[in-house]
Amino acid sequence: MSTVTLTVNGKPVTAEVEDRTLLVQLLRDHLGLTGTHVGCDTSQCGACIVHIDGRAVKSCTTLVGQANGANVTTIEGISKGDELHPMQAAFRDNHGLQCGYCTPGMIMSAIDIVNRHGGELDEETVRQELEGNICRCTGYHNIVKSVLDAASRMKVAQAAE
Amino acid sequence: MYSTTYHRPSTVEEAVALFAKGSDAKYLAGGHTLLPVMKQRLTAPSDVIDIARIPALIGIEASADTLTIKAATTYVDIVNSADVKRTIPAIAHLTSVVGDPAVRARGTIGGSVATNDPSADYPAAVLALNATIKTNKRSIAAEDFFKGLFATALDENEIITAISFPIPAKAGYSKMRNPASRFALTGVFVVQTKSGEIRVAATGASQNGVMRVPAIEAALKANWSASALDGVKISDEGLMADIHGSSDYRANLIKVMAQRAVTAAG
Ligand SMILES: Cc1cc2nc3c(=O)[nH]c(=O)nc-3n(C[C@H](O)[C@H](O)[C@H](O)COP(=O)(O)OP(=O)(O)OC[C@H]3O[C@@H](n4cnc5c(N)ncnc54)[C@H](O)[C@@H]3O)c2cc1C
Ligand code: FES
Ligand code: FES
Numbered sequence: 001m002s003t004v005t006l007t008v009n010g011k012p013v014t015a016e017v018e019d020r021t022l023l024v025q026l027l028r029d030h031l032g033l034t035g036t037h038v039g040c041d042t043s044q045c046g047a048c049i050v051h052i053d054g055r056a057v058k059s060c061t062t063l064v065g066q067a068n069g070a071n072v073t074t075i076e077g078i079s080k081g082d083e084l085h086p087m088q089a090a091f092r093d094n095h096g097l098q099c100g101y102c103t104p105g106m107i108m109s110a111i112d113i114v115n116r117h118g119g120e121l122d123e124e125t126v127r128q129e130l131e132g133n134i135c136r137c138t139g140y141h142n143i144v145k146s147v148l149d150a151a152s153r154m155k156v157a158q159a160a161e
Numbered sequence: 162m163y164s165t166t167y168h169r170p171s172t173v174e175e176a177v178a179l180f181a182k183g184s185d186a187k188y189l190a191g192g193h194t195l196l197p198v199m200k201q202r203l204t205a206p207s208d209v210i211d212i213a214r215i216p217a218l219i220g221i222e223a224s225a226d227t228l229t230i231k232a233a234t235t236y237v238d239i240v241n242s243a244d245v246k247r248t249i250p251a252i253a254h255l256t257s258v259v260g261d262p263a264v265r266a267r268g269t270i271g272g273s274v275a276t277n278d279p280s281a282d283y284p285a286a287v288l289a290l291n292a293t294i295k296t297n298k299r300s301i302a303a304e305d306f307f308k309g310l311f312a313t314a315l316d317e318n319e320i321i322t323a324i325s326f327p328i329p330a331k332a333g334y335s336k337m338r339n340p341a342s343r344f345a346l347t348g349v350f351v352v353q354t355k356s357g358e359i360r361v362a363a364t365g366a367s368q369n370g371v372m373r374v375p376a377i378e379a380a381l382k383a384n385w386s387a388s389a390l391d392g393v394k395i396s397d398e399g400l401m402a403d404i405h406g407s408s409d410y411r412a413n414l415i416k417v418m419a420q421r422a423v424t425a426a427g
Contacts, residue, residue, distance in 0.1 A: 018164065020164055043193060056262065058263050061197065063192070066192065133261075
């Protein structure tokens with residue numbers, strides 16, 4: 001057992017956990033943040049993606065020890081109160097989800113993609129960058145549309161700041 | 162995953178000392194090979210020693226002749242490095258097609274080279290560029306490092322500290338990705354050194370892991386161009402055959418990927 005201290009969605013968290021605990025288990029089982037999903041548990045699907053110190057990573061392939069001291073953001077931490085993050089709003093408006101299982105990981109990846117590429121995104125780049133996120137429902141078209149829509153919304157929001 | 166004890170040392174010496182104390186310790190870098198294997202209970206280290214934050218193992222340096230990438234440098238930092246793009250752009254390209262963005266956020270060059278997966282990308286670059294693998298104990302030439310499937314010259318407790326690549330005149334990499342795993346169904350790295358030597362290595366093809374391809378080297382030595390390989394026939398002896406492709410298919414891929422790599426190298 002070890003004591004880990006990290007920041008999750010802006011709040012300090014301390015937990016006493018077994019060293020073999022995965023970050024996704026800490027989030028879901030210990031902190032009750034069940035928005036982060038486990039799709040494959042074999043590092044392939046991206047449903048478990050969260051941000052660690054600003055990078056999109058697979059929380060099913062991260063030991064809590066590796067995240068000790070880090071700043072973690074999950075799907076629960078991106079809206080401002082009732083106001084959806086522009087990426088969430090774009091997924092809703094463009095019908096970017098069906099069952100929704102892949103969506104938290106898609107959105108966390110997509111925010112990272114827009115952060116890295118700025119507003120300079122085209123369809124091909126989005127498709128390539130989303131290759132670590134698997135969706136069984138949508139056929140991806142509306143997900144790609146959502147990300148491109150959000151990229152322009154985020155650019156506008158940034159320009160306004 | 163079986164029970165284990167996690168450690169995060171801040172120096173290589175501390176990591177080696179912790180390794181000696183564990184009954185069956187393993188180093189952990191990006192964790193994108195080790196953790197999936199631990200989750201499948203195919204390995205059960207008593208101690209996991211996280212070397213990914215050791216400052217001496219992170220960073221990229223370029224001189225006139227050599228590009229040195231320290232072992233725990235992540236793929237994303239290699240892709241974004243101005244030094245890598247300037248000195249050996251083929252390494253930046255190779256790194257940009259490893260796995261997916263989340264894998265590249267965590268995976269490290271040292272972890273990949275230490276694993277020596279027969280379908281991994283970096284071994285092809287290391288062997289074709291005739292790189293030197295530096296460890297906490299010694300320097301190992303690429304030719305002496307890779308020892309077949311998942312096997313290397315490393316001692317159990319040895320840590321790769323950096324990989325030094327001689328900067329070539331030209332280099333290119335091309336891979337046919339397995340669309341599901343994104344590993345190389347076959348990938349080929351071609352090099353023309355500053356002294357005019359031609360070195361070509363293929364990954365994802367041989368049953369023994371990464372290998373040189375003499376037939377392609379000879380053809381490119383005579384004429385450095387993609388069309389020089391049109392008439393080359395690669396034997397499928399010793400090549401992998403699985404549900405993704407026959408050995409014959411892979412033999413042809415070696416040629417086609419080499420042609421694309423030469424075109425990319427210019
Ligand atoms: C979904 C997915 C897709 C992938 N696609 C590709 C791909 O397309 N191409 C490809 O090449 N790879 C691919 N990989 C593998 C990936 O590149 C791994 O990151 C890499 O193989 C291991 O690096 P790591 O830093 O994650 O090592 P770890 O998993 O932390 O360690 C792997 C092994 O290396 C040892 N080790 C690590 N660092 C050192 C060191 N400095 N010295 C000595 N031993 C060390 C560890 O003890 C362990 O045994 C993929 C992985 C995943 C999960
Ligand atoms: S649950 Fe983590 S990648 Fe699928
Ligand atoms: S919406 Fe169902 S898996 Fe993507």
